[in-house]
Amino acid sequence: MKAQAIAPGTWITIALALATGLAWSANAGGMRDALRENALDLVSASSHASSSPRIVVVDIDSPALRQYGPWPWGRLMLARLVDAVIEAKPLVVGLDMLLAGEDRLSPSAIARRLATQTARSDLAAIAGELADGDLELGHAFERSQTVLGAVLTDEPEPKFRASAPILVRGAPRLLRMWSAKAAIGPLPQLARSAAGVGLIVFENDPDGVARRVPLLALAGGETAPGFAVEIVRVAEEASTLVIDGAPPRLRIGGLVAPLGVDAMLRFRASSPGVWPERTLSATRILEGRFDAAAIRDSTVLIGSSAPEVGILRRTAKAEAAPTVQIEADAIATLLSGKVPMRPSYLSFVETAGATALGLLSFGASLRLRPARGLLVVCALASGWAAAAVLLLRWRELLLDPAGPPVVALSLFALCGLSAAIQTERRERRLRQRFEQHLAPAIVARILARPNDLRLEGESREVTALFTDIEGFTAMTERSQPRELIALLDAYYQLLADIVVAHGGMVDKIVGDAILALFNAPLDLPCHPQRAVECAVALRDATEAFRERPQAQALGLGRTRIGLETGFVIIGDVGGRRKLDYTAHGMAINTAARLEAANKELGTSICIGPVAASRLPPGLVRSVGKLMVRGRSDELEVFEPLRL
Template structure:
């Protein structure tokens, strides 16, 4: 068995698909992760209408800055806002900002600074009677269950801030959990007033977009929750968090959130058009607290800012700058719903194997099927994968909805391009092979549907027609070479044009003889009759050539024609050399013998019995039985009536 050698088209398609898969698997510069995350951003949007009943954002927007003043506000102004929030009896408050330095602008803070600079003790005593921004803010924080923000610190710090207890059930392993040597947090007075402390970290992916918030991180040697987790814990009234090993999850009161090895929460983007439903301007709340308080009652309230002056804008999932307070609200909503899309190892393995199978299948379809069918299969495969990614994400599993469909599309395009150019090359080869042997309309039919012919060989019924010139050898001996070639060219041009005009195929030209077949390579209805009509036209064309001055000068002889119908094997023949579409079989030999029999019969056209039966004896003149070399019994042969 000869070794399998893929065609150039197949090699090109497989190479393109292999390069795409290799890049995807190697994932330079986080390519695989970026494709997956971008696809997730496009495919999934978390509705927030239901979350508006549980989470509210108090937004320090431009209107609030216009009302209160430029940022940063004084502690008294911030305390006034938090007092209004606390008066509305929220379930919990989360402050999306970091307060790390003592107040320096309130009257009490200024008095203390003057006392320290001048050494006058009476000024220090006066400070206790003046408005103190830190005290006011601490009192406002203590008026409602409030979580303040922390940030990881790259330098080691003392672990003086309180931390919520975390209980373990089973052997919990979080190998990818975020770590930092230290932590920045609020001053002790504010930390003591708060009931929770949570991390404000928003982790950016390789493309710089924020899609994750920490549920837990190890900072300053202490495991600390994210701000969203603390807000939900305060709402639930839980005194501790619980980590469970099987399944790996974080239990926050009555809420359970699945964990990945990094203990982060992948945020599914929310539609900004829905943010107004869960947002309230701080300016409006301060101006009319009685009117808007009901929107905060019993809900988790996240206080932060959308005004650019606060520095809280982050490039988020879909590329737009999003206020961090809205991302923290999304995180709270996700924790409440217990939704945290994960990529467990078994899913990663299945995704990799499925991607390879998807790409291979699409390339095979592109190479083996017609373009329309291949496109339908490729489209269905890609759509099915995307639908699976969408459905699995709703179930909490993050299947890559971008990379595999993109690779499948690349594989299909490569296969389609390769097969297109292969088809073009084959069409050009077919056209070159048949354009001088078939009618232009027949050639166009072949080019339009090349699969209609079987170049590798097939058995089909044909009518074979053979011609020869009487006395041609003697003529060649007396004719000048140039005149002989000129006459022969004119003669053969006339005969081949006549064959093509009657929808026959010039099978080959041997010297002065033309071999033609009818009903190949495409079906030709009534091909014996078409062959007979062609034979009559050939005699007329040959006589016209004899009547030319050069024909008369060289003494061009009569043309003799043999005709018979029967089965033949037709196809490309030529071995490793030049292929030629030819016909082989007993019918070809018989037609040649009938052509030669014209000499002894004194006829110009000799027709075999099978062709005569198909043509109809009424059109023919019987010549009687003829012994034909290679045939056991004589053949009943026929000719046409004399031309008038």
């Protein structure tokens, strides 16, 4: 038995399926990752811990900078702010800023600088009596549990020393941990006064959104904790950090956070509407206009939302989030005990899911009708997305909810497009073939309703237009068959194009005559006028056609036209072997008689009284009355006025 050949369209569909799979697997331009991350942004519900009263942000905002001076503030002012916060007895205080180098703005620092520049020993002696910002700030830190910030750098710096030991059990695989040559930390005397130092660094995703903060990073080969980790460690009163497990985990006192392969924390971003609930302006703190109970036993972060400070990042919920609010979100995520994680095996699960959904989508496009296939594919895509949401809510697993469904839907759409192109090509071939025998309007209806090829009869008002070639019989007797057929082909094509352009349909061609109908099978407004305009165009076009050498050689006569309006019975007539969509009625007979009357009247276009009565004034003129065979009364007939 001969194997059935695969249709070209099927090969196109298979090629599209392979191209879709390769594009998804290759992650061209990072589109797959961007799609996954944006989808996870949508399905990740904001943690209630983000607005918990346990976290308070003290904001050095623009009003504070206007009132107390531009940034950077001197450390005496920072010491005053920290002292005011400490008076309210917070659990831990974190400064989202880098306090590197000596304070250049305190009186003692200014005096020492002047003494060096002027070589005056009296100024050096006075410096010891003046207020020292670094000293005052260090004293403030000693009065509380304080965490300071550090940043990574590729410049040579002193080796970073963590505030607490980091113990490693086993051999955890942290293959993509953020790494730099060194870290810039706070002034050593400030670091010694603080309870901890953590990294205040961010790395945006390729789409420019900050979604992660480092739990751990490498600074010159030394493991350094992130700022959020160090805040939680101090709050938990943990003396060490422990890395263990497979997949690796970070133990922070009684809390456990998955490390993944990059030791990053995907925090739950909060919206700007949440921030006021947990934020106090530094102005209120400095002026003592706040409720100390709002801070007592809370984690307090001091940072700035002022645009002039320039520490703003785009997050999943905000276009410009201050880093201090991001750190608050990271701490809230850690404290919630529900840390989103993305184990390496999820990539294989997503690839398998995309493959399975793609194959099912491909099969649905080939086996099912489009509407049913779309329902099936949408159900599969929705099922995958729902499963991803449930895994995130129940197990905190970051399974891509959008990638595999998009692959399935894209593949189904591409297959549908391929099928539509093939259908359109078949339809075009069918239309071209049928339009050789039927009017284009009838072909369109057949293609629109292929299961209803027989057009039911109806009573409809139409304008019938008949044409005839004068002296056609004599011309056929003196013409060669091939030359005559070639001339008639060009002649009928010309007439058919004009009829269709005016909204009519060529009902039939009989000999040298054409019957055209206006207002059938579809409604055509102002059909009598459209028919008259068509008649005038036919007359002018056929007269020009007669000037062609081929027409002159055969002696083509002028074209006579008759038309009339009236109700007719129209529809399919015939049997199973042959159907003819045609019209029957007095208007058809009258139009044929009026066409013949042109010879008697000396006109080219003869219009019946009903059609003439439907025309705007001044479009036609009367050419007399005549008796028409088949009618018992005289008819007044008209011809178009030449404009």
